[in-house]
Amino acid sequence: MTTQTMTPERTAARSVTQQTNGQYILPRVNIYETNEDVSIEAELPGVPKSGVDIEVKDRELIVTGKRAQNGETGSLRFRERPVANYRRTFTLGRAVDTDKIDATMENGLLKIRLHKADEAKTRKIAIN
Amino acid sequence: MALIRRLNSGEVAPWSALRDMETYFNRFLGDIGNDFPFGDRTWTPAVDLRETEDEYIVHADLPGMKKEDIDIEVVEDVVTIKGERKQESEQKSGNFHRVERNYGSFLRAVEIPGGFAADNVTATFDNGVLEVKLPKRDEQKPRSIKVQAN
Numbered sequence: 572m573t574t575q576t577m578t579p580e581r582t583a584a585r586s587v588t589q590q591t592n593g594q595y596i597l598p599r600v601n602i603y604e605t606n607e608d609v610s611i612e613a614e615l616p617g618v619p620k621s622g623v624d625i626e627v628k629d630r631e632l633i634v635t636g637k638r639a640q641n642g643e644t645g646s647l648r649f650r651e652r653p654v655a656n657y658r659r660t661f662t663l664g665r666a667v668d669t670d671k672i673d674a675t676m677e678n679g680l681l682k683i684r685l686h687k688a689d690e691a692k693t694r695k696i697a698i699n
Numbered sequence: 700m701a702l703i704r705r706l707n708s709g710e711v712a713p714w715s716a717l718r719d720m721e722t723y724f725n726r727f728l729g730d731i732g733n734d735f736p737f738g739d740r741t742w743t744p745a746v747d748l749r750e751t752e753d754e755y756i757v758h759a760d761l762p763g764m765k766k767e768d769i770d771i772e773v774v775e776d777v778v779t780i781k782g783e784r785k786q787e788s789e790q791k792s793g794n795f796h797r798v799e800r801n802y803g804s805f806l807r808a809v810e811i812p813g814g815f816a817a818d819n820v821t822a823t824f825d826n827g828v829l830e831v832k833l834p835k836r837d838e839q840k841p842r843s844i845k846v847q848a849n
Binding site for chain 2: 599600601602603604605610612614615616617618619639643644645646647648649650651652653677678679680
């Protein structure tokens with residue numbers, strides 16, 4: 572019998588880096604993992620809660636954020652903030668239970684919690 | 700750092716090589732210093748400056764910040780936005796696979812051409828975007844001069 576440890580190669584979420592396709596840019600993300608779940612934090616400044624779209628298709632998680640069109644007035648002196656909307660795709664490993672995903676959005680930061688399937692959680696075995 | 704590291708026993712070659720390559724290229728193309736993401740580093744938020752007839756407007760992207768942690772100062776012609784993004788306690792218990800967000804103190808000073816009326820500066824923070832409105836002083840606003848007939 573072998574014991575299986577959680578190595579980075581067996582993580583639940585591996586991000587897929589994509590080039591921008593001209594229409595979207597990649598938001599900055601943090602991905603971290605605990606024993607129960609994998610969390611993704613995505614920075615989506617300027618995106619209201621209504622502008623966030625999270626889709627799970629096959630084993631892919633697609634996050635889209637559309638900036639609020641607040642009709643910025645006046646002439647532009649200089650611009651550093653991105654104009655485009657945000658999109659990023661993540662590949663979910665087998666450990667993620669795709670029925671148990673929740674998300675919160677506050678101050679332009681989206682937090683997605685992917686719950687792990689029970690068999691993926693490390694369990695301690697007691698020695699009698 | 701070697702591009703492809705040597706395998707430890709039991710490791711699957713393609714995955715570890717791919718992951719190392721991705722880490723290597725991300726480190727090369729992305730921010731330097733992601734080795735210590737929560738250390739004492741400073742970062743600068745992206746800022747836009749717009750101008751209307753009556754005011755200057757500064758927008759700064761500060762996602763995940765609370766407005767209590769953002770300081771805005773004005774002196775002479777300069778508006779300074781600063782603060783600190785701290786690591787959240789729940790993150791400490793987990794293992795990180797990717798850290799791209801900036802942590803630590805940030806500071807951004809914007810010089811407003813011609814200045815502004817410092818007493819009437821207002822700011823709002825919505826959806827992670829800070830908006831600072833700096834009204835112009837009267838002499839900065841355009842006024843048309845009528846040509847009079849002699």
